[in-house]
Amino acid sequence: MVKYYVLKGREMVLKSEGEQELDVQDLDLIAQEGVVVDRFSEASNEIEVLNLQDLEHLPAGYVRLPIRAYIATHSAEDVGQVSRAKALLEWRQNTRFCGRCGARLKDDEKQTARVCPDCGQIIFPRIEPCVIVLVHREGKILLAKHVQRNQDIYACIAGFVEAGETIEQAVEREIMEETHIRVKNIRYFGSQSWPFPSQLMLAFNADYDGGDINLQAEEIADAQWFDPEHCPASPKPGSIAYRLIEASKRQK
Ligand SMILES: [Zn+2]
Incomplete structure (x- = not known):
């Protein structure tokens, strides 16, 4: 319909x-x-x-x-x-102008794409893969409060996959960059389109493997291990972060 x-x-x-x-x-x-x-x-x-x-x-x-x-x-x-x-x-x-030659793009007549009338470049809708990770340690989960968010919400660690990286490398790097801890047993959980504007969220669970929490001050205001049953304000229903956290409660 x-x-x-x-x-x-x-x-x-x-x-x-x-x-x-x-x-x-x-x-x-x-x-x-x-x-x-x-x-x-x-x-x-x-x-x-x-x-x-x-x-x-x-x-x-x-x-x-x-x-x-x-x-x-x-x-x-x-x-x-x-x-x-x-x-x-x-x-x-x-996506209004061709990045190669600067001409104004037109809609492709046969497929969902834009085409350059001058150089012929075809541009498809862009998706940006992001990883979102819930780290587990002896029944507790790692949640972080981001500096840029104005709400007082503790969420999973997340970030964009970088060019040349595997998804697993992105998981390890994001956790290391933002909290300075190492993870192991990275397990795929599910995915969600998040068109604000163009993310594909790839969600994982992972286990703590070592290191002490040491925050990346520009991005993370606080990060702590929480009992899943007693989390601070966390993401609302409808997000995959919510589903990750809810699933951790059932695992206990
Ligand atoms: Zn062009």
């Missing part, structure tokens, strides 16, 4: 009544009332997306909702479609 989205930044639009999803008439109506920045559809994933300059002046009968909140409460299929919509929108906004 085709899903119709009105997106702007980290928010989406739903019908006020019961927060129902939009249909094509809703999209047309909202497009008439607002300033349209982009509108595109992708038949293979059954999505149509309208991007407005702002969501301040929606017609009556519609509400704004953080995409993050929608993800936390909807099925895997719904989450997949809205994640695709959000990821493609971000990619289109950031």
